[in-house]
Amino acid sequence: xxxxxxxxxxxxxxxxxxxxxxxxxxxxxxALIHSERGVKYTYHLFLSEIRRVARGLxxxxx
Amino acid sequence: MAFKKGDRVALWAPNIPEWxxxxxxxxxxxxxxxxxxxxxxxxxxxxILEQSGCTSLIMAGGLQHAEYxxxxxxxxxxxxxxxxxxxxxxxxxxxxxxxxxxxxxxEVDPETLAKREGKVAPTDPVAIMYTSGTTGKPKGVVxxxxxxxxxxxxxxxxxxxxxxxxxxxxxxxxxxxxNTCISLTGLLTGASVIMPSQTFEPSKILSTINRExxxxxxxxxxxxxxxxxxxxxxxxxxxxxxxxxxGGAPCPMELMRKLVKDIGISxxxxxxxxxxxxxxxxxxxxxxxxxxxxxTIGTALECNEVKILDPITGEDLPPYRQGELCTRxxxxxxxxxxxxxxASAIDKEGWFHTGDLGEMDEKxxxxxxxxxxxxxxxxGIEIYPTEVEDILYKLPGxxxxxxxxxxHPEKGQEVAAWIKLQKxxxxxxxxxxxxxxxxxxxxRAPQYYKFVTEFPMTQSGxxxxxxxxxxxxxxxxxxx
Numbered sequence: 397x398x399x400x401x402x403x404x405x406x407x408x409x410x411x412x413x414x415x416x417x418x419x420x421x422x423x424x425x426x427a428l429i430h431s432e433r434g435v436k437y438t439y440h441l442f443l444s445e446i447r448r449v450a451r452g453l454x455x456x457x458x
Numbered sequence: 459m460a461f462k463k464g465d466r467v468a469l470w471a472p473n474i475p476e477w478x479x480x481x482x483x484x485x486x487x488x489x490x491x492x493x494x495x496x497x498x499x500x501x502x503x504x505x506i507l508e509q510s511g512c513t514s515l516i517m518a519g520g521l522q523h524a525e526y527x528x529x530x531x532x533x534x535x536x537x538x539x540x541x542x543x544x545x546x547x548x549x550x551x552x553x554x555x556x557x558x559x560x561x562x563x564x565e566v567d568p569e570t571l572a573k574r575e576g577k578v579a580p581t582d583p584v585a586i587m588y589t590s591g592t593t594g595k596p597k598g599v600v601x602x603x604x605x606x607x608x609x610x611x612x613x614x615x616x617x618x619x620x621x622x623x624x625x626x627x628x629x630x631x632x633x634x635x636x637n638t639c640i641s642l643t644g645l646l647t648g649a650s651v652i653m654p655s656q657t658f659e660p661s662k663i664l665s666t667i668n669r670e671x672x673x674x675x676x677x678x679x680x681x682x683x684x685x686x687x688x689x690x691x692x693x694x695x696x697x698x699x700x701x702x703x704x705g706g707a708p709c710p711m712e713l714m715r716k717l718v719k720d721i722g723i724s725x726x727x728x729x730x731x732x733x734x735x736x737x738x739x740x741x742x743x744x745x746x747x748x749x750x751x752x753x754t755i756g757t758a759l760e761c762n763e764v765k766i767l768d769p770i771t772g773e774d775l776p777p778y779r780q781g782e783l784c785t786r787x788x789x790x791x792x793x794x795x796x797x798x799x800x801a802s803a804i805d806k807e808g809w810f811h812t813g814d815l816g817e818m819d820e821k822x823x824x825x826x827x828x829x830x831x832x833x834x835x836x837x838g839i840e841i842y843p844t845e846v847e848d849i850l851y852k853l854p855g856x857x858x859x860x861x862x863x864x865x866h867p868e869k870g871q872e873v874a875a876w877i878k879l880q881k882x883x884x885x886x887x888x889x890x891x892x893x894x895x896x897x898x899x900x901x902r903a904p905q906y907y908k909f910v911t912e913f914p915m916t917q918s919g920x921x922x923x924x925x926x927x928x929x930x931x932x933x934x935x936x937x938x
Contacts, residue, residue, distance in 0.1 A: 400907050409603075410485065410578050410701065411482065411485040411603050414607060414646055415482050415645060415646070418647075425650065426624075427650065427651065428650070428651050429650065429651070429670060431475065431653065431666040432656060432662060433656065435475060435522075445560070447483075447571060448485050449483035449562045449563060449572055450484075450561035450563070451564070451571050452558075452559035452565075452566070453483060453484070453487055455566045457748045
């Protein structure tokens, strides 16, 4: 069975929690590449950027 | 003031990493993402910001010359929005830059974020995506975590994706195909999402597929055609591609044969979905024969049901009978602030009525055959406009035909055919009358004909048949 099977066991999760789980499982895998920008995010870096932005959003109290 | 759970935040940017980072960050805080169409004008932007009640906007300055900033400045955004976050090298007064946002994020205790996340439930709304309607204003489709997660998971399984895959993402992220069917699906699988460029640029996409060794490709038939017809396209650079999905329009046999047989994207699927159903509803299987991947949209994903309903009697139809395609399972929570529209789209048993006409074979493979709202019922007889239009197109001098129904007090609906002629065409109403008498059977023949110079259109160039119906009713019935 391909990977997604894992998530079927956790139907009670949010998108945030699932991305966190994936990033903890494959921290060194590539999550995102943008060729034009010339940037590359491992899952570890991707999650850490998401968390900074999420905290920034909380801080500015939109 | 705190950034509260359930706040609506608009996101307006081309395909850049910040789009996906914002999407997931907003989901973590419990805010609701409202994607804005890249081509939105000031009027569309204002309508969506106001209707969704967005308190803030995350945006790029523009593709080249700060076009989005210019559009934003045309509306009174300060009365709508409390905050604007700008992703740009330049800074703008009264806007928070992306870098500042991250820096001040460092001042916030991780525990605060964890607490906030703890309050978010899988059944909470996570996005409101606006559908472009051919009949009136766009409607906001409210989607929850569990719907997007489940559809992404089941479509990943159907495609045979794994964490080893590298998904090429060039479909616009503001569209559900981009942000859910490619990006979220890839990320929840632990795969890599490869973005060649900010917008659809065939040359950059081709070099990225080659350099990054993408394994899956996604797009509409016309996008894929633009790539393989490009002078820089080399089939040998696509050797790593084996998977993916074609959606948005029927895939011509010629294109499918090239992709699967000549280029070797052996496992590519065809899928059908709508925003209201949290993305894909049906998909073909990676090993389906080519003709099934061309003539059908596959079978229902295992997480949802599909049935074909008689639009008049409301009864379920047996195989090979045309009716309205309905689906149940992981649907939207509703249209935002439109309870009436929601109630008329989802029936009491939880079926969403798509408005698409289709038929199913005994193995569950579905074909799409047209749009329901265009079907005319006159004195109990169903008339399919495209069938009559196809006959009228055979007349020399005809440039465009619209066959449509409008309400009639005794017959239910009456039929009109309005025709645009080619320049200098000498077609008369008499000739037209004779031709239709010979070629269109009486039960389906239009009652009224008219030559016109233009049709009412949407901004995206689709004819608004409901406007034609209003015009015809006034013209033909108010006089009777």
